[in-house]
Amino acid sequence: MSQIWKPSELVHRDYDSHPPAYAPGYKTSVLRSPRNALISLQNSLSEITGPIFGAKDLDPLDNDLIMNYAKDGLPIGERIIVHGYVRDGFGRPMKNTLVEVWQANAGGRYRHKKDKYLAPIDPNFGGCGRVLTDENGYYFFRTIKPGPYPWRNQASDWRPSHIHFSLSGESFAQRLITQMYFEGDPLIKQCPIVKTINNDDAIRTLIAELDTHAAVPLDCLAYRFDLVLRGHRATLFENRTQGAV
């Protein structure tokens, strides 16, 4: 990589923009959340480094969910492009970040052996993809808009349409998994998983906007979804005396 790396610490995570571990409206969190406070570390090499991914880890169709599992035709559903930029908190582009996505099909059914929802599998849709951000932090993939999905929380709960996102960043402390929602979906404000976040500004950052300028006429619509990872701050001074190594 051409970039010159210096060991530098990450800006401390602001937990006000994240859901708490214990969020009883989302019932599974009750028994899966620690009761003790997290112990805060000052970063060492273990946190400011992380796995590096390259083009050789991927295949060319990995970011095309319309084609990457097509067997005897195209998948059924709304054809869309999802694209955007990954930046750090200082606005710097996050280059070469691995973006992995997964989702249900147009009817809200996941291709997973544990999903028993009665909506059918689409034989031409797998539901996962991955891509590396470029020099500007930009990524894009093409897919079918996922359908809403019922789940056992309260008996009448439905997930809004969503795409799961996983980002590697440059360091293990930037590792993030989140979900992208679609502008205008009335299920967003009812969802117990969305509502684990007690901050409307933070919720808004998870809602992709319809982006007609990026749509391909007579082919597919587009949504814009930007993401922010924690920033690495510059190390300007070190506690080192004159002459010390």
Next chain:
Amino acid sequence: MKDYLAETASQTAGPYVHIGLAPQAAGFNIFEKNFSHVLTNSHTQGERIIVEGRVFDGSGTPVRDVLLEVWQANAAGRYNHPADQQSHKELDEDFRGWGRSCSDFDSGVWRFDTIKPGAVTGRDGRTMAPHLNLWIVARGINIGLNTRMYFSDEQTANESDPVLNLIEWEVRRNTLIGKRSMRGDEVVYTFDVYLQGERETVFFDV
């Protein structure tokens, strides 16, 4: 904070995390190249070890839909990353230092096939005992949990480790020690994680 963008909010990975991060575990083949729980190839330097365990919820039930990632230094104690400038330690081109493992849907057991890492220099030049950095996501976990596994046969190094010594409740330090045993001629470290309750594992805000 002036001109600082808020980090994108975390959300749970959900029960079908395997579709995106380990599609073969979800039950289908889609990518030609897959990430896995095996960190080594035949050229990787270092002592081969297996690290395995289960993750338990607050009722003592194994979490059977959990996904873990490991990040670790090579046998010489150097990370395969440009920010690691410990130039007196050799890089191992055959070791990325990262892997991903899904628990078995029936038993809840997860596993990594890796090498035992060397010691890494920590803050202020203090040596950290050999350790694995682990990141845990699952349904019901709203933000990924960070922890470390240390090695039971490194007692002296563990006693002076700067991170273990940050934990003021000495009784909790033991939750981070993987227990070494032999299984045939394989070296196995068992590391069970307790999300909640009496034996709750220490989790870090990194």
